[in-house]
Amino acid sequence: MPDKPGRIERGRHFLQLPGPTPVPERVLRAMQRAGNDFAEPRFAALTRSCLHDLGRVFATEGEVFAFSANGHGAWELALVNFLEPGDTVLVPGTGQFSRSWAEMARRLGFSVIELPADWRRAADVAAVEQALAEDRERRIKAVLAVHTETATGTRSDLVAIRGALDRTAHPALFFADAIASLAVEPFAMDDWGIDVALAASQKGLMLPPGLAFLAVGRKAMAVAERCRYPRRYWDLQFRRGPESYMWWHGTPPVQMIWGLREALDMLLEEGLEQVIARHRRLAEAVRRCVEAWSAPGTLALNAVNPAERANAVTTVLTAAGTYPDRLRRVCRDSLAISLGAGLGELAGKAFRIGHLGDLNAPTVLGALAGIEVAMRVCGIPYGPGGLDAAVAWLAATASPD
Ligand SMILES: *Cc1c(COP(=O)(O)O)cnc(C)c1O
8 A cells, every 4th residue: 555645656756866867777677687606707707898898988998896885985995995094185175075085084094185165166276286286295195086076066177187286296196086977977087197086886877876986097006006004895906806706805796797787888889979978968958947947046057167067967056045955855756856955065055956877858858847847836936948948959959860
C-alpha cells in the first residue's frame, strides 16, 4: 500500500540534481548480472579496458586508478598518497566544495592555506599567484583546485591556475577535482599540466554512485612512491600490484565495472566533443530561461560572469521572501522533479538545476516547465518568456535533418 493515497507516482522522476544523475537504461541492463568470478582473465581485461578508456576521458597518458568510494573518498585518497604528514596545501576558494576539501585536509593533519571564495565567481587566479609567490620557502606542496564548483555553478580556469604555478616557478603538485566536470566540460589533464585529477561515477559518467577515480601523472606518481603518510586501503602502490584483486584492494564492485564499460562505450560512441557540446547547448537553454524568469528581480543566475557559468549545474539565487526550499519541495513532491538545495553561504537563498549526464532537450524543457508550474504554485513572481527563450535557443541550435 502506498503510504499516502493519491501519491502513486507514474512516469519518470526527473533527477535534475548535480549528482546522482539518471542512469541510462543501457547501463542498468549491463549491470544486471548475478556476478562473476573476478579472477577470470576476461574480467581483468575488462577492468583494464575501463581504466584505459577513462584515461582517454581525462586526456592523460598517466595511470588511472578506481576505488569503491564516492567523491569524498577521492578527496581523501588524493591527499594521503602524495603529501607528507604536516605538509601545506593551497586551496583556491570557490564555494562549499573547496571549503569541504580544505576542511578534510585540516582534519588529516595538513596545514591549509584557504583563499576566500566569492560565492558568485570562480577561483581568483591572481590571489593564487600571489600566495604562490609569497611562499618563498616552497612550503606549499599541492594546489587543490575544484574545477566545477557544484554549489555556486561556476567553473574555474584550470589553465590559468597552471599559469600561476608556472609564472612563479612553483614546484607544488596541481590537483584538480573534476568530479562535476569530467565528461561535461573540456578537460585535458596532460595538456593543462594537471598532476592529479579526481572523478566520481555518479555525475557526467552516468553511473550509480559508488566509484571514485584518480588519474595520476608521472611527476605525482614519483611523489606517491616515496610518500610516507600512513594509509593502506587507499594506497596506490598496493593497487599497482599484479593481481586483479589488488587493483580494488579486495573484491571488485563487479556489476559497477560492467556498468562502467557500458557508460564509457556510450560516451565514446557519442564522441567526447559531442558530449561536451550537448552539455553546453542544454546548459545555455537553462540559462536563457532563468534569465527571462529573472525580470522581476526575484531570481538571478548566481554566477555573475558568463564565461564562468558551469555547464553541469545552474545555481539560481532567490531574493529575500522567496523560499527556494519550498519551491524544491513542491517540485519534488508534486511535479516529480528533484532540484539541488542552496549549500553553504547559499543555504536557503538558492536552488540548483542539475543538467548533466544522460540528458536531452525534451528532458530539460520538461524540467523547466515543471519549475515554472511550481513557481506559480508558490506565488513566486517570474518574468515571461522563459520557456520560449529555451525553445528558441534549442531550435536555433538543432542539427538539421
Ligand atoms: C559531488 C561532488 C563532490 C563530492 O562527491 P560525493 O560523491 O558526493 O562524495 C566533490 N566535488 C565536486 C565538485 C562535486 O560535484
